[in-house]
Amino acid sequence: MSIIEELTERIRSRGKRDQLGMILCHNGIVRGKSREGAQVSHLDVKMNERAWNAIVEEARKLKGIVGVEAQLFTGRRAVGDDLMIVVVGGDIRENVFPALEKTVDRLKNEGVTKREWLLQ
DSSP states (O other): OOHHHHHHHHHHTTSOGGGOOEEEEEEEEOOSBOTTSOBEEEEEEEEOHHHHHHHHHHHHTSTTEEEEEEEEOOEEEETTOEEEEEEEEESOHHHHHHHHHHHHHHIIIIIEEEEEEEOO
16 A cells, blocks of 8 residues: 555544545655756755644644645655655545645645755
């Protein structure tokens, strides 16, 4: 079973199936080019566990949300490697899409430290 399937199943197994209308997934991958267009060698990734856990807990309390699960792959990550997976389940798209976007943004900005190594 893939990590996305595992995280999705955790949400489905929460016992709130009658409230679950959709599940969305974000699968962040290490890109081969930086935002500025430079060639990326790899990333070094660290988690601020306290911030990460707080953000996930807050996301679980958003309107219409049944469950939120998130996985960060830390350490050295090569181009093409999975980096961060976030799965959000809830009632309707008007609640779930914004919750996913907000959660991903907060996790990236507050829960993760990464260093991008560029090729010379």
